[in-house]
Amino acid sequence: MEQILDAAEELFSKHGLHGVTLKDVAQRVGAHHTLLNYYFEDKKALFDAVFARRAVVTSQRRMRVLEAYDTECQGRPTVEGALRAFLDTDLDLYIEGGEGWKNYAALGAQVANTPEWGAALMDEHFDPVVLRLIDLLKRALPGCAEADIFWGYHFVTGALMLTLARTGRIDKLSGGVCRSDDFGAVKDRMASFMAAGFLSVCARKEQAT
Template identity: 80%
Template sequence: MNKHTPTIEPAVPPKRRRQGTKAAQRAEMTEQILDAAEFLFSRHGLYGVTLKDVAKMVGSHHTLINYYFADKKALFDAVFTRRAVVTSERRMRMLEEYEAASKGRPTVEGALRAFLDTDLDLYIEGGEGWKNYAALGAQVANTPLWGAELMDRHFDPVVLKLIELLKAAMPGCPEEDIFWGYHFTTGALMLTLARTGRIDKLSGGLCRSDDFVAVKERMATFMAAGFTEICRSRSES
């Protein structure tokens, strides 16, 4: 599947040859269900997908999905959690490594690169599955009713670690400005991960919403300047 996938639903990846044990077979089927559900949820959201849709994409009866997952919300949570754990742990590790390397003198851009670039690398290098997850994450982050709870559960520790480093990098900056800066930064990240195609149209093709490499080259630098400016202007007022 290339990055210009049409709206027609493609088939899930070819089924691998079943392993010998029941545990291996169950694990294999679980991954196939999660992959199919991730693709569908990333395009149609929680309420736009049924278990029958997932079953059809996997090539089985919907009762099989119920055997693995109690209901659609349980399936959705499993889809989200599968990759949330990976990106959260990677970013926490990079933030901690950066903190140690900076020896108590972190910079705003250095902290942001540990947080943003580490995440963007997953979407650059991880294949279409990670791009699907990116779009799904953007949906969840913008769904107050139940999405905020998922984001809190999986990402609060790594976000607060970033905030800690930003405070160290800007010791005179009002704390609320650091949190607002994070708010603006994560908003830009979520819009990027959504890959809406809007920047493609506005720029006449000069920019592409799926060009995560271009985003990685610019975002941390751009956001660092924003943090620095709001803290400077507020301290002078």
């Protein structure tokens, strides 16, 4: 089963849900396609199983770190501290987890940008941990409008998904100075960059009032 999920994950990450058949996956693992039909009702069921396998790992891991951070900061979270608990914990999986996790990263970027059915998968697997982050951000920014905090998360997750997609565009734009697969470089910068954005928007709104 792990071989089937690994093979499907790699294929889906490169070709998407509609670019892969059950026969493709069966051929990759050297099995007859009837074996996949025995375990999975259809291709979407296989895709959902592939996505869920690692989603539960990253979601639970981030939730544990967010909870630990909330305890350590004694109820006084900072924006960057909350973002680092959420972002750095996830990025560490892609830095340390090998090619399988990188394939999942690309798959996750696809799912997040497919409103027809991907949004439901994201809701199912990630809403609790996202709302835990939002709670910390609200407490770190007590004077900030709720809408600004949610928009801030929207921008954070957009940048994260583009990073996980590893499109190679930044490699070309920067002439090789930056690499889209350098998750370590992203980890060094993203939380600080996004925290500054939250603080700037909220400070601007407070000055306006």
